[in-house]
Amino acid sequence: MSAPHILAKDFExxxxxxxxxxPLFHVGPFAVAKPMVLCFLVMIIVIAFFWAAFAKPQxxxxxxxxxxxxAYVFVRDEIGRPFLGKDTERWMRLxxxxxxxxxxxxxxxxxxxxxxxxxxxxxxxxxxxxxxYLTFWVVGVKNQGLFGLLKNATMPPDxxxxxxxxxxxxxxxxxxxxxxFTHAVRLFANMFAGHIxxxxxxxxxxxxxxxxxxxxxxxxxxxxxxxxxxxxxxxLFIQAVQxxxxxxxxxxxxxxxxxxxx
Numbered sequence: 001m002s003a004p005h006i007l008a009k010d011f012e013x014x015x016x017x018x019x020x021x022x023p024l025f026h027v028g029p030f031a032v033a034k035p036m037v038l039c040f041l042v043m044i045i046v047i048a049f050f051w052a053a054f055a056k057p058q059x060x061x062x063x064x065x066x067x068x069x070x071a072y073v074f075v076r077d078e079i080g081r082p083f084l085g086k087d088t089e090r091w092m093r094l095x096x097x098x099x100x101x102x103x104x105x106x107x108x109x110x111x112x113x114x115x116x117x118x119x120x121x122x123x124x125x126x127x128x129x130x131x132x133y134l135t136f137w138v139v140g141v142k143n144q145g146l147f148g149l150l151k152n153a154t155m156p157p158d159x160x161x162x163x164x165x166x167x168x169x170x171x172x173x174x175x176x177x178x179x180x181f182t183h184a185v186r187l188f189a190n191m192f193a194g195h196i197x198x199x200x201x202x203x204x205x206x207x208x209x210x211x212x213x214x215x216x217x218x219x220x221x222x223x224x225x226x227x228x229x230x231x232x233x234x235x236l237f238i239q240a241v242q243x244x245x246x247x248x249x250x251x252x253x254x255x256x257x258x259x260x261x262x
Contacts, residue, residue: 018199019120019192035121038108042118046100075099079247083255091254094135098128099247102187106239109195110232117239120191122184125246129184132250140257152260179253187246194235201227 023031053068061069075095080088102125105118119125140149154171155164201224208221 018116018195034116035118035124038114038116038118039105039124041114042101042105042108045104046097049100050096071100072096075247079244080251083248083251084258087258091251094254095247095251098132098250099243102128102246103240103243106191106242107236109191109198109239110236117191117195119187119242120195122188125184125187128246129180132183132253133180136253136257138257139254143258144260148260149257153256175256183246183249183253187242190238190242194231194238198228198231198235201225201231 021033021035023033024037025032049064050068052064053071054065057065072092076088076092079099080091080095084091102119105124107117108114109117109120137149140153144152150172153175154168156167156171159167204224205221205228206224208217208224210221
C-alpha cells in the first residue's frame, strides 16, 4: 500500500467545524455557546486574580500581591510608558484588563476541557478593537479638537506640499477605517490559524496511532504527536506575544489621540 493512500484513507482534516458550536443553553431569546461561556470564565479569572492580589494590599507584598505587582509593572513599563509617558497611570485601568483578557482568552486553547482560544472568534477581538477605536476618537476630539485630530492624523509634518495630495487620502483611510480592522484581525487570524494547526497535528497523531495502525502510519502518528507538542509550545509563545502586541497598539492609538505630535 502506497504512502499517499495510507495518509488519505478515512482521514478527515479538521476544518471550520472546530469553530462552530451548538448552544449549551438559552437565556431568553439568546443562545449561549461554549465561546461565550469561556469569555465569561476569562473575565471571572482576571477579576478574581486582581481581586486576590489587591483587595487588601500590604506594604510588603506577599503571595498573589507579588504576582499582581509584577504583572502591573510589566504592562505599565513595557506597554504603557513608551507611548503614554506621564499619562500612563491614568490608562492602566484600560490597558491591564485588555492585556489579561486577551492573554487568558488565548490560553484557553491549551486548557483541558476548554481547548478553544476565545479570540479565534472574530467577535471578541472586534469588540475590543472598537472599544480602543472609540477611545481614540473621544480622547482625540477632547484634546485636539475634531479638525485638529483630522489634521494631525492625516498630515505628517515636513513633507513637500505636493505629496499631501497622495498622503492625506492614504493616512485618512489607514487611520480611520483600516486601523480598527487590522487591530482585530491580527489577533483573530493568529489564534484561528494556531488552533487549526494544533488540531491538525493532534488529529494526525490520534488517527494513525489509534484508528489506522500500520507500520508506516505509526511513524506518521508519532510525527503528529511530536508536532502537536512543538506547536503547542510555540502557540503559548504566540499567545503571549499577541496579547502584548494588541495592548501595545491600544496604547499607541490612545497616545495618537492624546498628543498632537504623533
